[in-house]
Amino acid sequence: MLKAILFDLDQTLLDRNTSLKKFVEWQVNFFQLVSQKNKQDFITRFIELDNNGNVWKDLVYTQLLKEFNIKNFNVETLLNSYVNDFNKFSSSFERVPETIQNLYNKGYKLGLISNGKSPFQENNFYALGLKEFFSTIIVSEAIGLRKPDIQIFEHACKELGFIPNECIFVGDNPKADIEGANKAGMKTIFFHPDPSIDYPLADKQIHHYDQLEIAINKLENSIL
Incomplete structure (x- = not known):
């Protein structure tokens, strides 16, 4: 029986691409980094370098200032921001908040x-307003392990009180999320907002959070 569901953050729960564009536009305006004529070029270049x-953004800002x-x-001022x-x-x-609840x-x-x-990633997650529903929040730098290392998945499952084959992992990165979780013994669901992008090595695939509960139910039924 599947008892726990674990999620990646960037481009899985957090729409990082949209969030980043909003942030960079604000930062350009707030600090008046470039003229309005050059603003879009700055934003586009930031996203490319990112x-x-x-x-990491120290390298991004170093290049942009140049x-x-x-x-x-x-660089320090902009990085702190x-x-x-x-x-x-x-x-x-x-539909992430409703689905999580x-x-x-x-x-x-x-x-x-x-x-x-x-705590950068933790703070980005807290801002989504979902913290109360999550029993464990693990960021790689805080524990010295990174996906796709199976130990970080095993550690998270243990924190929840389950073994990996009782858990599902939802993520957007084929190697770090799907392959890593599969090797740890977890069921996997690949998420990508673009319907044209698939990853067939995942147990299930979704392109919108309206599809997540259906995918979980199918995984539940497949192991009964």
């Missing part, structure tokens, strides 16, 4: 496993 969150010839601010202000723009994918009300234990920096 590389889906794989590049490319846009920004003299009034240094990113760390402290990004969470104010955190937004979830459509439904799963919680049905008796599932819920958990989070996110690769990233601490």
Whole structure:
């Protein structure tokens, strides 16, 4: 029987792409980093350099200050703003809050496993307003383990009081989320908002949170 559901954060619960665009637009305006004429170019370049969150922002800002010839601010000031202000723009994918509450009300234990920096990732998660439904929140930097290492999945399952084959992992990254959780012995659900992107090695796939409970029910029925 499946008793727990664990989630990735960025691009799974958190619509990071939308949140990042909102944050960068605010930061450009707030600090008046570039002219309005160059604002969209700055935002586009930030997103390119960020590389889906794989590049830490000190390197991103160093390059942006150079490319846009920004003299009034240094990397430290802009990085501090990113760390402290990004969470104010955190937004979830459509139907995430309702779905999480439904799963919680049905008796599932819920958990989070996110690769990233601490407390930055925790604060981004808290801003979604879902903390009360989650029994464990694990960020890689805080415990010294990163997905796809099976130990981080085993640690999370243990925190919830279950073994991996009683747990489902929902994530968007084929290697870090799906392969890692599969190797740990968990069932997996691949999420991507683009219906054209699939990952058939996951046990189930969804493209909208309206589909999550149906996918979980199918996994439940497959192991009865």
